[in-house]
Amino acid sequence: MACCSVSQASLLVCAALVMLGSGSLPAGGFQFHVGGSRGWIEPTGNDTDVYNDWASENRFHVGDSVYFEYKNDSVLVVDGDDYGTCDGTYPIYKFKDGHTTFTFDRFGFFYFISGNLTHCLNGQRLIVRVMHILPFSPGPLGAPAPQPGDGDQGGDPFSPAHSPPTSSSASPVTANVLVSPAAVVALAAAALVVSFSGLLL
Structure with missing residues (x-):
């Protein structure tokens, strides 16, 4: 039966x-460990872009999260102006538990700084750009047939007359699913x- x-x-x-x-x-996001194995610590020497270099190697989407592991420090979520000056006076969020997970609920930029001014000024800060995923929209089923007067004189379809435009205004069409x-x-x-x-x- x-x-x-x-x-x-x-x-x-x-x-x-x-x-x-x-x-x-339910959509499951990916969790990124900020700083990899070193975690969320004050950079040393001239390594002041270590966290932004790390972020530039990753692609973040709505639903993903970042995990901060740290000791004797904090993580502040701030706006772009406060990020630039390392001003943690009025953070959007403040975390100090040593194990912080922050989930991205929208696309756009997120700014993180250490609550320790010296650490922040030495590079313990991070900008994350969360990508905007456009809904998939299938294009037309087929290309229109060439019309008389379109410059189609027959012959080699790979000749320069049939080449794609090379101007800087041409852009590829992509779709993310x-x-x-x-x-x-x-x-x-x-x-x-x-x-x-x-x-x-």
């Missing part, structure tokens, strides 16, 4: 697709239900 009918299985697949499209499935692991699991589970329901009928 089947655990559900084909129509019930179809309903499960539709529900998973609706949840995927509406963003109802972000699918959470939970969405993949939900769709795989729905596909299994459909497969098993077909076998058990």
Whole structure:
């Protein structure tokens, strides 16, 4: 006897697709350990850009988090002006527990500084840019056919007359698709239900 009918299985697949499209499935972010194995400490010598160099090597998205590990210090979230002057007088958030996780809830810039003025001035500060992911929008299914007078004289399609524009105003078209692991699991589970329901009928 089947655990559900084909129509019930179809309903499960539709529900998973609706949840995927509406963003109802929980999205798991990636956790970055600030400073890697060295953690959140005062830089030494001329290493004042160590944290921003680290951030530039990573890509941060909404839902990701940064983990700060430190001793006898603090982490302040400040605005851009306070970041530039290492002013921790009126932080947006202040953490001093030694193990701080901060989750990005929006795209844009986030500014972190040490609560110790000397540490901050010596480079213990960090700017994180959280990327804005544009929703996927499929383009047209095919390119329009060339029209007479478009410069198409036949011949070699790779000739300079058919080359892409080279001006600085030309920009590539890209699309980012972000699918959470939970969405993949939900769709795989729905596909299994459909497969098993077909076998058990």
